[in-house]
Amino acid sequence: MNSQNLETLQAYLTSHNTDPLLVQGDAQSVLSSLPDACIDSVITSPPYFQKREYVAGGIGLEDDFREYIDRIVSVCAEVYRVLKPTGSLWLNLGDSYQRKNLLMIPQRIAIKLTDDLGFTLRNHIIWNKLKGAPDNAPDKLRTLWEPIFFFTKEPRGYYYDAEVARHKPRVAQSVKHGAVVSATGVTGVRYKRKIELSTELSSEEKEHALKALEEMLRLVECGEVPDFRMVIRGATRATHGNDERLSGRAKELAEKGFYFLKYSKQGAKIADVWDILPEDTQGRRLHYAPYPEDLVKIPVALTCPPQGIVLDPFVGTGTTCKVAHALGRKSIGVDLAAEYLRIAAGRCAGE
Numbered sequence: 001m002n003s004q005n006l007e008t009l010q011a012y013l014t015s016h017n018t019d020p021l022l023v024q025g026d027a028q029s030v031l032s033s034l035p036d037a038c039i040d041s042v043i044t045s046p047p048y049f050q051k052r053e054y055v056a057g058g059i060g061l062e063d064d065f066r067e068y069i070d071r072i073v074s075v076c077a078e079v080y081r082v083l084k085p086t087g088s089l090w091l092n093l094g095d096s097y098q099r100k101n102l103l104m105i106p107q108r109i110a111i112k113l114t115d116d117l118g119f120t121l122r123n124h125i126i127w128n129k130l131k132g133a134p135d136n137a138p139d140k141l142r143t144l145w146e147p148i149f150f151f152t153k154e155p156r157g158y159y160y161d162a163e164v165a166r167h168k169p170r171v172a173q174s175v176k177h178g179a180v181v182s183a184t185g186v187t188g189v190r191y192k193r194k195i196e197l198s199t200e201l202s203s204e205e206k207e208h209a210l211k212a213l214e215e216m217l218r219l220v221e222c223g224e225v226p227d228f229r230m231v232i233r234g235a236t237r238a239t240h241g242n243d244e245r246l247s248g249r250a251k252e253l254a255e256k257g258f259y260f261l262k263y264s265k266q267g268a269k270i271a272d273v274w275d276i277l278p279e280d281t282q283g284r285r286l287h288y289a290p291y292p293e294d295l296v297k298i299p300v301a302l303t304c305p306p307q308g309i310v311l312d313p314f315v316g317t318g319t320t321c322k323v324a325h326a327l328g329r330k331s332i333g334v335d336l337a338a339e340y341l342r343i344a345a346g347r348c349a350g351e
Contacts, residue, residue, distance in 0.1 A: 006033050012332065013038050013309070020321035020331045020348045022341045026058070027313035030334045031078035039082045039332075040159065040308030043299045043320050045092040045291050046072055049105055058336045059314075065096065065103050073112050075313060080117050082311070086159040088303040089119065089151040092127065092291060095143075106147045119151040126273045127295065148274075150299070159308075164301040165270045188217045191230045195258075200234035205257035216260055227263040270298065279319070296323040304329050318344025 005023055012021045013035070023030055027046075047060030049068045059075075062068040072093075079089055091113075093106040113119040125148040135142040152158040195201065195209045209232065219225040230236065233253050252259045279292040300323055304310050308329055312320035315333030317340050324331035325348055335341055 005030070009033060009332070010035075012330070018325060018328060018330050020318070020325050020333055020344075022315065022318070022321065022333045022335075022344055022348075024336070024338050024341055025334060026336060027334050028075050028078055031075065031082055031311075031313055034078075034082045036081055037084045037087075038309070039079075039087060039311045040084055041088050041090070041299065041304040042079050042083065042311045042313070043090040043296055044312045044314050045316075046075070046314045048094040049096040049103070050098075051094065051096060065098060065105060069105060069109055069112065072109055073116065076109075076113055076119075077117055079311075079313065080119060080153060083153045085154050086157060087153045088158060088160075088299070089113075089149075089153075090299040090303070091149045091151065092146060092295070093149075094146045106149070110147075110149050113149075113151060119153065120155040121149060121151055123150040123272050124148075125150060128273055128275045129278045130275055131277065148295070150303075159303055159305055161302055161305075162269060165298050166264070166268060188213055191232065191236075194232050194235040198232060198235050198257075201232070201257045208256065209258045212258065212260070216262075224265065225262050226265050229261040231259050231261070233257045274298070291319055293319055293323050296320050297327070300324055300327050300329060315344060316340050318347045322348045 005025065008021065009023065009030075047058065049060055049062070049065050051060065059071050060068065062071070076089070076091075083089065091106075091109075093109060095105050096103050110121060110124070114121050127146045127148055129144050129146070132142070132144045191213055192210065195206050195213070198206065201209065213230060216225065216228055216230070220228065231249075231253065249259055274295070276292055276294045296319055300310060304324070304327075306328060310320060310324040310329050310331040311334075312331070313334045315321060315335045318333055321331040321333040321344060333341070333344060335344070
């Protein structure tokens with residue numbers, strides 16, 4: 001890496017400029033020039049093993065998939081170093097076949113990142129592409145998904161803003177025929193009957209359960225809780241194992257005879273299956289695998305604070321930096337190919 005790029009990187013880290021910084025060079029070399037603990041979130045999709053030949057070559061063209069895995073892990077070792085203790089890594093990787101055998105490359109890399117580098121794997125997300133290119137192989141199923149791994153540098157204390165990526169709550173509660181009705185139609189009548197007819201609850205437990213149910217319905221009526229589920233010992237399906245050593249819910253059910261699952265009025269937490277159409281327009285002339293902007297928006301919002309810095313060591317045509325810039329975050333994008341970086345610069349500038 002030349003001294004001019006190094007000076008530019010170091011100056012950018014301390015500046016207030018939110019325009020993306022695009023750096024040409026080898027990912028591992030550029031990352032090695034960054035100081036420890038300076039990046040908030042890394043969001044990237046490295047070249048897949050023996051899938052495509054990119055303009056400047058680089059990772060993905062190895063003869064042996066084990067060598068490919070080692071190279072990706074080496075880059076991720078630098079990622080681990082440059083991440084702040086509150087930082088996260090989002091890694092999207094597709095798989096490959098060799099002699100008819102699915103290699104499980106993404107999973108092998110994920111295990112190495114946790115076992116060898118010390119990352120904590122918080123989620124394995126399924127990117128459901130909804131549509132995809134035809135698959136002419138006559139002897140296997142068509143593949144319409146890819147994994148995305150959400151790692152954190154530390155198991156606790158990392159930055160994560162769960163409130164920014166919730167699904168909108170369902171229709172609000174209402175009152176019908178004098179009964180409070182939750183967002184999904186729960187009135188409490190069914191739960192009252194189960195409590196009253198229970199043969200497992202004592203009289204005292206039934207009294208406490210009915211009072212708690214009335215309070216929950218009051219919260220629904222005043223809009224504090226949009227919806228709920230009530231689990232009653234022996235009467236409704238539990239949402240846990242029955243071992244009190246492993247489940248706090250099991251202990252609560254044993255001690256009280258019931259518990260509630262309350263829905264948030266901010267909406268449901270985002271789940272680990274993402275239905276997102278693949279990108280089919282940006283940069284196709286030179287780059288055959290740009291990932292969609294919607295795939296980046298969630299990780300940036302969840303794990304990069306408003307004044308933070310996003311890094312993509314395999315930035316390609318700049319989707320990560322474009323999204324980070326749109327969301328008001330600083331970002332650094334690295335790629336071997338000057339051609340890709342020219343496209344990325346244009347996209348980030350709105351051209």
